[in-house]
Each structure stands twice: as C-alpha cells, then as structure tokens.
Amino acid sequence: MNKSQELVINLLSHAIRGQKYELDINENINWNEVIEEANEHSVKGLIYTAINNTDYTKTMDKETLDDLKKTTFFSGMYQINHIKQVSKVLDELNKEAIQVVALKGLIVRELYPKPEQRTMGDADLIVKEGDLNKVRLILETLGYTVSDREYHHHIRFKHKNHLDIEVHWVLGNGRFFDSIDSIEDNIWETCIPVNIGVSNALSLSLEDMTLHLITHMVNHIKDAGFGIRQLCDLVVLVEKQGHLIDWSLFNKKVKECNIIKFTSVIFNICNKLFNMEIPSEIYIESIDEENMNIFIDEIFSNGVFGKRHTHKQYANWSACNIDREEPKNVYFKKVFYTMFGPIDTWGDKYNYAKKNKILIPIAYIHKFLYGLFGNKFTLKEKFNLIFKTTKESKNKDEILKWLELQ
Structure with missing residues (x-):
C-alpha cells in the first residue's frame, strides 16, 4: 500500500x-x-x-472540500431514493405473497453508522424460481424492462429513472464452485424477517449472509475482481453481529464450498487492515505475509467492481479456468480469453450471436476487427494492452493458485 x-x-x-x-x-x-x-x-x-x-x-483546499461535501450529499440522497424505490417494489411483491430475500448491500448497509453512505449500484433480491414469472410481470408494471444481456443465475431489470434490480433464484454462481449445496440448502427455512425502508422482506441467516459475502468475493475475483468496500461489509457484519453467528456452522459451510484458504486470507486481511478481531471459533490457516500483501495490492488495484484497469479485466478472463470441461492451463484457451473475454460479457452489438449460437464464428471476426480498428484505443495502446494483459495474467494466475481457487 x-x-x-x-x-x-x-x-x-x-x-x-x-x-x-x-x-x-x-x-x-x-x-x-x-x-x-x-x-x-x-x-x-x-x-x-x-x-x-x-x-x-x-x-x-476549498474546491476539493466543497466537491467532497457535494458528492457526499448527493450520493446519500441518491441512495435514500434507491431504498424508497426498492421499498415500493417490495410492497408490490408482498401484495402477491411473494417471498423475497434481500441480499448484500440492502442488508449490510443498516450496520453502517451512516447507511446512506454505503453506496449500491443496484439491488439484489432472491425469489423462488416458481415465482419468477409473477415477479417479472410486477416489475414490468412498475416500468422495469429485462436487460438484453443474458445471465445464467439472475435476471437484470433496468429502469430509466432508478437503479437496476437483479432478481436471483439461486445464491451461488455455479461456474466457480465444485459444490454450492451449503449456500442453497435451507435458505427459506432459516431466513429472518427484516425491514427495507418501510417494507417487509427477508434476509439470509447470519451464517449464510457471512458465507454469501465471502463467496461473492470469490465470484468477483474470478470474474473481474473486488475492492475495499466488500471488506468493509464483512468487518461491520462480524463486529456488529458476530456474537450471534454460529461460527461452527459457518466453518462447515466454508469447508463444503472448498474455500477454506480464501476465507482464512480474507479474515486475516480484515484483521491487518481494519484491526477486526477474528472470532476464535473460526478455522484460520497460517498465512504467508508476502503473498497477503500482494493480494492487498491486487484488491486496491481492482476498484470496487474490478474494472479499474482494462488490462486487469482481460487478465482475469485469461487467468481463470471458467470452463471446467477444459484442462486448467490450456495455453490457447488463455489466449482466447485474453483477446476476447467470455462471450456473455460482450456488448449489445453482439446479441445476434448470443441468441443464435451458429453466428458465434461471425461474431468472433466482428469482435476482432472492432478491437483492432475501433476508436476506443489507438493501435499502439492496444498492443500495449496485450503486453500488460499477458504479464498481469501470470500474476493473477499465481494469486488464484495461492488462494486455492485455481
């Protein structure tokens, strides 16, 4: 740092x-x-x-201070209005007796001294798969439309005046876990009632909420990366609610997800950076200090959603073995992800290939030509990007192996 x-x-x-x-x-x-x-x-x-x-x-200086004050004020107001809108959505879902579990920021924000300053870029909700059609109709009635981009574990709803809402029917992102049963088991039996704004909703149990924060970091580090804010969420949850968490049950779920090393590293980082006391019941491995510092630098360089540096995004796609049918270190596969990234991350201009798989080869040519001659980067910048990506990919691959995620 x-x-x-x-x-x-x-x-x-x-x-x-x-x-x-x-x-x-x-x-x-x-x-x-x-x-x-x-x-x-x-x-x-x-x-x-x-x-x-x-x-x-x-x-x-006065200009810097005034800008910070203004940003803080308007950001806070924006988040307050976001909660009001989510509350309105929940009211409509409640009228139809649809059970809804609020996730991540919607819940942990209430643990912050100033909840409106725990910013959110969207709202994450989970419903039962059988209720998806009813949820879609209700959201469309409220002015939301389904995003053109397809996701395999949630539907993103967009609104011209409000932040997006992601509706999930499963918690886990199955691409990155051998088993996610411990995330999915008994969600509805163990969830607890909460208020979002003035509306009723449900929250994951404290054990599942803590696990979900960890697994969400795993998903992000293997997709794009995560930043400091996610660590803050874990710190406030452990410090405010840790005495109520069944850490033995949490340990069991962590083991089933095969993320013991990653969890140990994250708790150690929270202790190192924020002086968070690690609960004595948690199984913590001995962590190499040098590698932990490298990982901390990686977290800082990611930004909140891992999109701070373009070459790091491409490096993530290159380093991560997303398709488990392939061997881990197939060179040409890594080159492919370095050049193109996963097809589901491509922009709307490639929707024709997402909807009709037979057109994927044409989309590859389209993507290559646009990447080579498009206006976003000069040709020199593009070759520099490829060089940085190749180097960064090796570093990311080493981090993932150290975290036992590769």
Whole structure:
C-alpha cells in the first residue's frame, strides 16, 4: 500500500465505526490522490464522515472540500431514493405473497453508522424460481424492462429513472464452485424477517449472509475482481453481529464450498487492515505475509467492481479456468480469453450471436476487427494492452493458485 491507500484505510476504519479521525493537520497529504482512491472503491462519502467537523478538513483546499461535501450529499440522497424505490417494489411483491430475500448491500448497509453512505449500484433480491414469472410481470408494471444481456443465475431489470434490480433464484454462481449445496440448502427455512425502508422482506441467516459475502468475493475475483468496500461489509457484519453467528456452522459451510484458504486470507486481511478481531471459533490457516500483501495490492488495484484497469479485466478472463470441461492451463484457451473475454460479457452489438449460437464464428471476426480498428484505443495502446494483459495474467494466475481457487 502507498501512503494515500493507508490513509483511505485509516479513514474507513473510523468511518465504519462511527468515529472521527484526528491527525496532525501539518502533515502533507495528497488529497486528490486519496479522494481518487476512495472514488475507485465507492467510499468517498464514507471517508468524509470520518473527517467532517474536524480540523482535518483544514488540510484540504476549498474546491476539493466543497466537491467532497457535494458528492457526499448527493450520493446519500441518491441512495435514500434507491431504498424508497426498492421499498415500493417490495410492497408490490408482498401484495402477491411473494417471498423475497434481500441480499448484500440492502442488508449490510443498516450496520453502517451512516447507511446512506454505503453506496449500491443496484439491488439484489432472491425469489423462488416458481415465482419468477409473477415477479417479472410486477416489475414490468412498475416500468422495469429485462436487460438484453443474458445471465445464467439472475435476471437484470433496468429502469430509466432508478437503479437496476437483479432478481436471483439461486445464491451461488455455479461456474466457480465444485459444490454450492451449503449456500442453497435451507435458505427459506432459516431466513429472518427484516425491514427495507418501510417494507417487509427477508434476509439470509447470519451464517449464510457471512458465507454469501465471502463467496461473492470469490465470484468477483474470478470474474473481474473486488475492492475495499466488500471488506468493509464483512468487518461491520462480524463486529456488529458476530456474537450471534454460529461460527461452527459457518466453518462447515466454508469447508463444503472448498474455500477454506480464501476465507482464512480474507479474515486475516480484515484483521491487518481494519484491526477486526477474528472470532476464535473460526478455522484460520497460517498465512504467508508476502503473498497477503500482494493480494492487498491486487484488491486496491481492482476498484470496487474490478474494472479499474482494462488490462486487469482481460487478465482475469485469461487467468481463470471458467470452463471446467477444459484442462486448467490450456495455453490457447488463455489466449482466447485474453483477446476476447467470455462471450456473455460482450456488448449489445453482439446479441445476434448470443441468441443464435451458429453466428458465434461471425461474431468472433466482428469482435476482432472492432478491437483492432475501433476508436476506443489507438493501435499502439492496444498492443500495449496485450503486453500488460499477458504479464498481469501470470500474476493473477499465481494469486488464484495461492488462494486455492485455481
């Protein structure tokens, strides 16, 4: 971590605990770099809550401070309106007696001192598969439309005035787990009632919620990457609700998902960065400090959704063995993902191939020509991107092997 990243962590450590951060106001701080880092991880509002009404703001120039205040205010209002809209959706689903489990940010935000500063880019809900058609009709009545892009584990609904809603019927992303039974078993029997805004919903049990945060990180690191905000979610959950969690049951589920090493690393990182106390009941492996620091740098470089650097996105596709029917280290397969990425990540212009598989070869040619002559990057930048991707892919492959995810 560099100095600015260390400051972001210190600010977040105080913000997620509702504390103010005091430091020597004479210290030389590159606030533009700090705020840029926070912005990449969608935690600008959070870091502001740690320095608001302190002498620390005197170390910022007026323009930077005013921009941070404005961003924090409007971001908070946007999230409040988002919750109101989700509440409206839940009311309509409740009228039809459709059971809905709210996931991730919709639940953990309430554990933050300033919930509106735990930003969300969409809303994740899970329903029973038999209710999907009814859910679709209700959302369409509310002005939502189904995204053209196909997903194998959820449906994304878009609205011209509101954030997207992802409707899941399973929790796990089966591409990345040998077995996800421990995620799916007994969801509806163990879920607990909660309020989202003024509306009734359900939440996963605390054990399943904790597991889901971990498995969601796995999905992201093997798809694009994840950032600091996801770690904050785990910290606030463990610190606020850890005494209520059956850690023996959690350990059992982690073992069944075959993510013991990854879970150990994540809990160790939360301890190292945020001084989170690791529950004594959790099975924690001894972690190599050097590799853990490399992984921390990787998390910072990802940004909140792993899309901070284009070459890292391509490297993820190259490094990850997405198709389990193939051997892990087939060279040509890695080259393919480096050049094109998974077909389900291609833009709308390639929908003809997604809908009609016989047209995929034509789409490959289309993709290659657009990539070579398109306007997004110059030809020099594209060759530089390929070089960086190849190098980064090797690094990512080593990280995944160390985490025992490859």
